[in-house]
Amino acid sequence: MSTKKPVVVESYDEIVFIEPPESFLARDTSKLLAISTEDESKKKRGDTKDHPLSPWFLNFSEADELLQLVAARQQ
Numbered sequence: 001m002s003t004k005k006p007v008v009v010e011s012y013d014e015i016v017f018i019e020p021p022e023s024f025l026a027r028d029t030s031k032l033l034a035i036s037t038e039d040e041s042k043k044k045r046g047d048t049k050d051h052p053l054s055p056w057f058l059n060f061s062e063a064d065e066l067l068q069l070v071a072a073r074q075q
Contacts, residue, residue: 017024
């Protein structure tokens with residue numbers, strides 16, 4: 001029985017619209033405007049604590065990552 005974990009590779013496709021039609025742009029940005037109702041200028045730059053999209057952010061801890069690296073080196 002192996003205790004090794006497989007490597008996870010993630011990729012995504014991105015479509016960039018250089019000059020989208022006004023109707024498309026209005027439809028696409030209306031979703032974003034509904035999410036961001038707070039005054040963004042009052043927040044500190046890079047602050048994601050109360051960000052409206054925070055449920056989709058990964059929870060990352062440098063301390064946990066360091067412990068995992070140390071444990072991997074000891075094996």
